[in-house]
Amino acid sequence: MLHSIVLPSHVVVGSGAISSLPTIIKQLKEKPILAIISGPNVWKKYGTILLNVLEHVAEYTVFEAKAPTVEYAEKLANEVTDYSPDIVIGFGGGKSIDLAKYSALRAGKPIISVPTSPSHDGIVSPFVSLKGFERPYSVKGKTPYAIVADIDIIADAPKRLIRAGAGDLIAKLTAVRDWKLAHKLKGEYYGEYSAKLALLSARHVIEYAGEIGRGTKEAVRILVEGLVSSGVAMCIAGSTRPASGSEHLFSHALDLIVPGKALHGEQVALGTIMMMYLHGGNWRKVKKTVEKLGIPTKARSLGIPDEAVIKALTIAHKIRPERYTILGETGLTWEAAERLARVTGIID
Numbered sequence: 001m002l003h004s005i006v007l008p009s010h011v012v013v014g015s016g017a018i019s020s021l022p023t024i025i026k027q028l029k030e031k032p033i034l035a036i037i038s039g040p041n042v043w044k045k046y047g048t049i050l051l052n053v054l055e056h057v058a059e060y061t062v063f064e065a066k067a068p069t070v071e072y073a074e075k076l077a078n079e080v081t082d083y084s085p086d087i088v089i090g091f092g093g094g095k096s097i098d099l100a101k102y103s104a105l106r107a108g109k110p111i112i113s114v115p116t117s118p119s120h121d122g123i124v125s126p127f128v129s130l131k132g133f134e135r136p137y138s139v140k141g142k143t144p145y146a147i148v149a150d151i152d153i154i155a156d157a158p159k160r161l162i163r164a165g166a167g168d169l170i171a172k173l174t175a176v177r178d179w180k181l182a183h184k185l186k187g188e189y190y191g192e193y194s195a196k197l198a199l200l201s202a203r204h205v206i207e208y209a210g211e212i213g214r215g216t217k218e219a220v221r222i223l224v225e226g227l228v229s230s231g232v233a234m235c236i237a238g239s240t241r242p243a244s245g246s247e248h249l250f251s252h253a254l255d256l257i258v259p260g261k262a263l264h265g266e267q268v269a270l271g272t273i274m275m276m277y278l279h280g281g282n283w284r285k286v287k288k289t290v291e292k293l294g295i296p297t298k299a300r301s302l303g304i305p306d307e308a309v310i311k312a313l314t315i316a317h318k319i320r321p322e323r324y325t326i327l328g329e330t331g332l333t334w335e336a337a338e339r340l341a342r343v344t345g346i347i348d
Contacts (some may be wrong), residue, residue: 008143032085063080069131070130077103123227169204197229204222236311
């Protein structure tokens with residue numbers, strides 16, 4: 001089985017990293033036309049910083065990142081394609097960058113990822129998470145040509161978003177176990193190198209959990225490097241397998257049942273604790289790490305009712321039936337799901 005590996009050409013992480021944008025842009029084209037995709041809040045707060053850097057470098061139009069849905073992504077991609085830019089820039093959080101990756105692929109143009117928060121590992125990977133009409137969709141986008149992660153900007157993000165990014169990295173502990181299981185039982189392709197790279201990012205978080213929870217600049221840099229590592233693992237694997245397993249299916253199920261209650265990384269962290277229990281791993285260590293990060297380990301503390309947790313556990317296996325995980329092909333019964341959530345302390 002063959003798959004091509006497309007990796008970013010440039011990764012710039014550090015204080016003042018945004019100042020490297022002109023040099024990266026000029027490597028692609030002198031005086032290009034840019035399509036900048038950004039959310040209104042991010043643009044209001046940081047737009048001037050970006051435009052000051054781009055002054056005399058390029059022409060641009062700003063497109064609003066409204067909603068990470070299949071319907072809106074199609075509409076935005078059509079608008080960007082009609083505009084015919086030379087380069088697409090995703091400037092913001094996960095939603096803006098996902099929509100930018102999708103639009104760049106449709107327009108056939110390179111994308112530069114400029115994250116303003118570290119809420120998940122989509123800042124590097126070619127995959128886009130969209131809300132569908134019946135269930136969440138994970139589709140292929142464009143692998144970023146460059147990632148420019150300015151720690152001065154990212155460290156200014158709300159601590160909750162920083163912690164959520166770490167929660168998304170913790171998930172690799174169970175995602176890789178699920179991938180190995182699918183390889184063993186279903187003969188699915190398993191890439192040892194990309195799996196180890198993903199696990200490295202999770203272990204990075206475990207080691208620096210306390211510092212990341214406090215949101216210090218150095219800890220944010222460590223977190224961003226972990227997100228880059230996880231994103232590269234997906235590029236190498238050619239799928240989201242090293243980064244997304246049963247814990248993500250649980251989170252997607254919650255999105256269907258109680259949308260908007262908690263952040264993706266927070267939900268995934270809860271899922272990781274429970275899925276590690278099912279895998280027979282050290283779930284207590286995972287839980288302790290999540291607590292060190294400052295992420296609540298009680299569903300109710302995130303505004304998620306106990307019943308929603310149980311129901312999500314019973315339907316999670318249906319979200320992506322082609323993706324085999326520890327949840328199996330039939331999923332958990334209500335009784336088994338309730339027992340799992342109670343034993344791990346996710347519900348009382």
